[in-house]
Amino acid sequence: MSVAARNTFVCRVEPSDEGEYLCQAKNPAGSIETSARLRVHAAPSFVKTPSDVSIESGGTAMFECEAEGQPLPASFWSREGQQDLLFPGHTSLDGRVKVSLDGKLTIKDVRPADEGNYVCAAMNAAGSSLTKAALKVDSKS
Template identity: 65%
Template sequence: MLRDDFRTRPRTVQALSGDKAVLECSPPRGFPEPVVSWRKDDRELKLSEIPRMTLHPDGNLIIEPVEHGDSGTYQCVATNMVGERVSNPARLSVYEKPKFLQEPKDVTVDVGSSVLFDCRVSGEPQPQISWKKKNDQMPVARAYIAKDNRGLRIDRVQVSDEGDYVCYARNPAGSIESSARLKVQAPPTFQTKPTDQTVAHGSTATFDCVPVGQPTPAYFWSKEGQQNLLFPGHVSADGRIKVSSSGTLTIADVRPMDEGAYVCAAMNSAGSSLSKALLKLSTKGEFVVWMKFLRFFFTCTFSDLSSCPWMCVPAPYRASCSSRSF
């Protein structure tokens, strides 16, 4: 007969996949001494057919390495010729560390579009997924976990969203993480546009141009109708026309030949943009008549001897007049 109860009853066990799991059991005393066997989910375990499972002489069941499929309800059974006693059920839970099924990948998108960072994991129990933006705040109002926990979605992407996004997966067995970089493209626009200039002959004209975009756009100047491209740092042969490192076009000692439209062109991988301004020479509304190689004859009558002053553009001349009487 089997006296008393189990001296050691099986208890709930949690183990990591790949580790060793021990289900303890000390059978009740009896005469003859009872033989110990084990059941899993109400079915007898044939330990001789499962090399990973070993019955210790004291009645403990040792599983090494334990696998996810070993999870279940176990019972220790003590049997002799006069009877059988079955222990209370004990749960074996085999945890699996999180493992990536799909890691997020780097992506480049245009400003205003949407992006999905795919991040899928397996594990037991099912890992909890969370996201963070490295060294910055998440765009909370526009970022959310996609349906079916497939990844992180960001709507209406802005240039400020560019950066590294990290997917974290955690469960009681451990944690893993993987990151991906978001690059945002924005076609060039002009923070400062050139404006039309009207200047006097011989003076200096200045045109400012400040393009912005993502990535930073390259830019140059050209005169409409001409093929020469003037990049930052350009200086013309006569030194009159320069483009500064900041993009300002300067034309010194302006001449009639300089009149026309000047175009600032900016471009990057997302697109291109143009802005132009006109250069004109100013006039004072005067007519200047030049008379060369002409001879003038004047007859002057004066009451006394004197001279007659005359002014001719551009220089003054003095005409001598004789005193005659008519």
């Protein structure tokens, strides 16, 4: 932090710099003070990233994804090339595809048509981030 020409600068801001800052001015006639709140935003970054899965047809595939940031990012899943967004709490009509409240994507009774890349996205006011993993379906022998 540096103070120059009646200004205060916080260089290389970090989340630990967030808080209330107080400015006081004094002279022989008296004093005055005011405060300002510094809020630090941090773009999402992944704490857990999904791994590629290779599974037999009929099995259950699971992908984990967890992001952090400030403010806490919203996360969702999508299948590459499709527009459907799968938010935490989502369950498909047939019950095969589910996203848990902690962001885990589960695909039950996996079929060859499920093969492809699955994208986990996280976004907040400071930015967005993507990570993906592949699902490969092996046919039963």
